[in-house]
Amino acid sequence: MKTYKVPFLLLAFLVSFSSVINAQNLKITADKKKSTISYSMVHPMHEWTGTSNEVNSIILYNPKSDAIESAAVSIMLSTFDSKNSNRDSHALEVLDAIKYPAVKFASTSIKQVGNQLTIDGNLTFHNVTKPITIVAIRQTSKKETTIDGSFIINITHYDVEAPSLLGLKTKEEITLAFKFVFPVMAI
Numbered sequence: 443m444k445t446y447k448v449p450f451l452l453l454a455f456l457v458s459f460s461s462v463i464n465a466q467n468l469k470i471t472a473d474k475k476k477s478t479i480s481y482s483m484v485h486p487m488h489e490w491t492g493t494s495n496e497v498n499s500i501i502l503y504n505p506k507s508d509a510i511e512s513a514a515v516s517i518m519l520s521t522f523d524s525k526n527s528n529r530d531s532h533a534l535e536v537l538d539a540i541k542y543p544a545v546k547f548a549s550t551s552i553k554q555v556g557n558q559l560t561i562d563g564n565l566t567f568h569n570v571t572k573p574i575t576i577v578a579i580r581q582t583s584k585k586e587t588t589i590d591g592s593f594i595i596n597i598t599h600y601d602v603e604a605p606s607l608l609g610l611k612t613k614e615e616i617t618l619a620f621k622f623v624f625p626v627m628a629i
Contacts, residue, residue: 466506472499473586476623479517484613492524492533499622509554510580510589513561515547515620536605542569557581559589570600578620585626592619 480493494517502512519539524530534540549563550573559578564571578591596614597604604611 466504467511468503468505470501470503470624472497472501472622472624474498476586477621479515479618479620481522482617482619484615485607486610487607490524490526490529492522492530494518494521494523496521497620497622501624503624510552510559513547513549513552513563515622517545518543519545532605537568537602542567547574554580559591561591565595567595567597567600568602572599587624587626589622589624590620592617594618 474495474497477497477499478493478495479497480491482489482491497515497517499513499515501510501514503509504511519534519537520543522530522533524533546566547563549561551562553560557580559576559580561576561578563574563576565574574593574595576591576593578589581588581590594615594617597616598614604614606612
């Protein structure tokens with residue numbers, strides 16, 4: 443019986459140690475009052491931006507290495523406001539928002555050099571998932587960490603037809619810009 447006590451104690455110690463290591467990583471949710479996502483589109487007659495403050499974003503942060511190890515974002519299409527309710531209603535119709543109500547992103551890797559983050563991940567839009575790479579800037583103060591960035595997608599790659607007005611279609615490219623603000627993340 444003594445021969446089993448040492449391996450059992452060693453196994454118990456390793457499991458406990460492993461749990462402590464994993465417990466060091468923090469799940470931090472973005473502050474919805476300060477975080478935004480916006481899209482910008484271009485039509486031959488005008489340009490516009492729709493913005494949402496209903497950002498659901500969470501990161502896994504390692505305080506020992508001061509590294510953001512993973513990130514996930516989800517946003518409901520119905521929360522975007524372009525300051526034109528007719529345009530917003532038409533956008534929801536074009537995007538099949540009842541059938542596909544959310545846009546989601548999940549990182550697969552995050553690399554940081556200085557304050558620049560290179561984030562690889564999968565973007566799911568209109569029920570189509572595609573890999574993308576996003577470059578963002580991370581700024582940390584005593585109170586919060588802000589992550590800002592933007593990227594361009596082609597909506598036709600996500601099985602969405604470019605909307606039209608007066609027989610003229612919008613450009614297929616949409617610029618998505620984001621600002622996520624997280625509570626203190628500094629060691």
